[in-house]
Amino acid sequence: MTAPDPLPPRTASRGVLDGYRVIDCSIAMAGPFAAQRLGDLGADVVKVEPTAGEWQRFAAAGGARGNAINVSFLSLNRNKRSLAVNLKTDAGREVVRELIAGADVFLQNYRPGVAARLGLDYESLAAINPSLVYVSMSGYGEDGPYQDRPGQDLLLQAMSGAMLSAGREGEPPSPAGQYLADAVTASTAFEAVLAALLHRERTGEGQLVTVNMLDALTTLQMQELSVYTVGGIPQQRGTEPNAHVYIRAPYGVFATSDGYLALGFADLQKLGEIFGEASFADMDPEVHGWTHRDELYATVARHLRTRDTQHWLDTLLPAGMWVGPVYGYEDLVADPQIIHNGTFVEYDHPTEGRVKTPGFPYRFAKTPARIDRGAPLIGEHSSEILAELGIEADRIRELLDAGVIAETSAP
Secondary structure (H helix, E strand, O other), X not given: XXXXXXXXXXXXXXXXXXXXXXXXXXXXXXXXXHHHHHHHOOOEEEEEEOOOOOHHXXXXXXXXXXXXXXXXXXXXXOOEEEEEEOOOOHHHHHHHHHHHHOOOEEEEOOOOOHHHHOOOOHHHHHHHOOOOEEEEEEOOOOOOOOOOOOOOHHHHHHHHOHHHHOOOOOOOOOOOOOOHHHHHHXXXXXXXXXXXXXXXXXXXXXXXXXXXXXXXXXXHOHHHHHHHHOOOOOOOOOOOOOOXXXXXXXXXXXXXXXXXXXXXXXXXXXXXXXHOOHHHOOOOHHHXXXXXXXXXXXXXXXXXXXXXXXXXXXXXXXXXXXXXXXXXXXXXXXXXXXXXXXOEEEEEEOOOEEEEEEOOOOOOOOOOOOOOOOOOOOOOOHHHHHHHOOOOHHHHHHHHHHOOEEOOOOO
């Protein structure tokens, strides 16, 4: 197959990735989240999904459902266009290969062997587009003894060792309160794409990039694991819920008379003066913070329970303590710093109405991230994308009539 002429850059102004095209063949969270970040920076992200739609469109997240698009899919697929195509057909695979021939980045998280069966493995695509940055994401690695295991977030958290770095000895392990493995893997893939594109700008070479959830979550624990592998200090949880086994007490979340407070790395002498706790006067934080970890935690907890959260914030912050409130989502969204930062963004969606969602974790003075479109309907842009490839209207109509591609019009 002859590769078509490169697609023209997007005419709209902007992001640092304006003019780059990303083909997103991933599902679930990690892959779509990485691709969304690329779209936020101006890349033209084409989401390739089945003609009936990606499964996550229909799986409720936390019980929340939308009108035509469920909340989970909505949150991970903004700034993308949808090409709905049946990859089980020769015609469907040919269309996608034509698309990839003019693309910059291809991202997939298929199960082992699926990409090769579809003719979408790295070797096949590099033959038609040598400059392609090909990103393959997996749970445990491209091969090895665990390659066929399900790469689900909780399972990876459990295996990473991180669950035993907090909590009390004898109590169950402590999972993170977010999809940590998925989110970290998404950020890792996003970072890898940018680095590979920089290499391509310098050399003209594309390449295969592999990212797996196990390594992403393991390398996130750079300090903690080095304390064990270099320092020889094992994870040892105590009888009190110190927030991390490798950080001295007092460090954790403490109950107040009306809620909770986070406190870390406190100056024991100052804290002793505020509490009227004479036993802290002669303590060295870097010695007794370890040797008396549980006793310190219990003593601090006893004092903090006597007054409300605001009292302790007003008292401890001016004293230079590292202290802060414990929020739920309702508190977070209303926080003045969050509002000042513009952390959340709002936009109008044709089926879901006004959408408020977390925005961008980066700021560019000259090429800001922005939202051009919300998550697409199934195949909303199928005809548009194929027309950009130079495919004639008659052939597009034939593909639609044969069910090779699907299209949904926005209301």
